Amino acid sequence: MQWASWSEFFSMGGFGFYIWGSYGITFFLLGAEVLMLLKRKHNLTKRAPRLKSHEGQLETSFQEMQ
Amino acid sequence: MSKQRINWYKYAAPANFYPLAGKMIPLFAIPAAILFVWGLYVGFFVAPPTDAQQHEYYRIIFIHVPAAWMGMFLYVLMALYAGVGWAFNARLGSMMAQAIAPTGAIFTFISLVTGSLWGRPAWGVWWVWDARLTSTLILMFLYIGFISLQSSIDDVRRADRAGAVLAVVGVINVPIIYFSVQWWNSLHQGATITAKSFKMAPEMRTAMLILVGACWLYSIAVVLVRVRHIIREREQEAPWLTESLAEI
Numbered sequence: 001m002q003w004a005s006w007s008e009f010f011s012m013g014g015f016g017f018y019i020w021g022s023y024g025i026t027f028f029l030l031g032a033e034v035l036m037l038l039k040r041k042h043n044l045t046k047r048a049p050r051l052k053s054h055e056g057q058l059e060t061s062f063q064e065m066q
Numbered sequence: 067m068s069k070q071r072i073n074w075y076k077y078a079a080p081a082n083f084y085p086l087a088g089k090m091i092p093l094f095a096i097p098a099a100i101l102f103v104w105g106l107y108v109g110f111f112v113a114p115p116t117d118a119q120q121h122e123y124y125r126i127i128f129i130h131v132p133a134a135w136m137g138m139f140l141y142v143l144m145a146l147y148a149g150v151g152w153a154f155n156a157r158l159g160s161m162m163a164q165a166i167a168p169t170g171a172i173f174t175f176i177s178l179v180t181g182s183l184w185g186r187p188a189w190g191v192w193w194v195w196d197a198r199l200t201s202t203l204i205l206m207f208l209y210i211g212f213i214s215l216q217s218s219i220d221d222v223r224r225a226d227r228a229g230a231v232l233a234v235v236g237v238i239n240v241p242i243i244y245f246s247v248q249w250w251n252s253l254h255q256g257a258t259i260t261a262k263s264f265k266m267a268p269e270m271r272t273a274m275l276i277l278v279g280a281c282w283l284y285s286i287a288v289v290l291v292r293v294r295h296i297i298r299e300r301e302q303e304a305p306w307l308t309e310s311l312a313e314i
Contacts, residue, residue, distance in 0.1 A: 013121060019183075025180070026133070029172050029176060
């Protein structure tokens with residue numbers, strides 16, 4: 001352990017803003033990427049059952065057009 | 067050497083690659099998480115508190131350098147896949163390129179932001195129009211251009227071809243970024259790690275290299291997840307997919 005106290009650790013010799021800002025943004029963005037991928041998977045799975053009645057859907061859309 | 071040969075062409079077909087990619091995801095995602103924790107531990111608790119020249123903000127290097135490397139590597143990889151997809155009409159290649167682009171853009175953005183947060187205490191400015199910084203900003207625009215060009219064309223084949231042209235032409239920017247600190251006068255410091263030398267304290271080097279590994283594994287895992295989504299979106303009507311969806 002290199003730090004005398006937690007407050008020393010968080011202040012990072014006065015550069016805490018830059019250091020924690022860097023790591024904060026990095027892990028925020030990587031976390032957001034993972035969450036968006038999970039959401040996309042969720043949306044795909046929700047849509048999946050509809051795929052099976054694809055032909056039926058086409059028929060209704062043709063009817064709507066007419 | 068095993069005599070049993072793997073038929074690599076088999077996995078060029080999305081129908082065969084889809085389940086393989088699914089099995090590979092945890093093999094990369096779990097070690098990535100472990101390496102992130104380990105790398106941060108070494109970077110913040112093992113590396114000594116103050117470096118004589120750099121002050122504490124040198125700790126940004128542990129994420130800045132891996133992010134910058136990933137931005138460049140992923141661009142080359144994206145251009146390779148896009149080029150293969152274009153030249154050989156291999157649709158999985160184009161799908162891989164499309165899957166890599168957002169992750170590459172995110173890492174390039176991280177390298178720009180962390181660089182800025184380093185530049186402010188080190189140089190006194192958030193941004194300078196210097197060769198290294200400007201060429202990295204162009205890399206970011208190339209990623210954004212690739213993504214928006216592909217999504218703006220409805221015909222998938224034409225979108226892939228247009229994206230591939232942009233990606234392949236843009237590769238010229240990667241050596242420019244890499245050699246910019248040698249070719250032009252720059253505020254940005256030179257390469258910290260070259261084939262011959264490591265100009266860093268050993269603990270710092272360890273922390274940085276662990277995070278390089280973490281970023282690689284993370285990228286592979288995320289790209290595999292995304293390419294599976296793209297396969298599902300593009301091949302919606304393929305019988306193999308509707309059949310296998312019941313299992314997922």
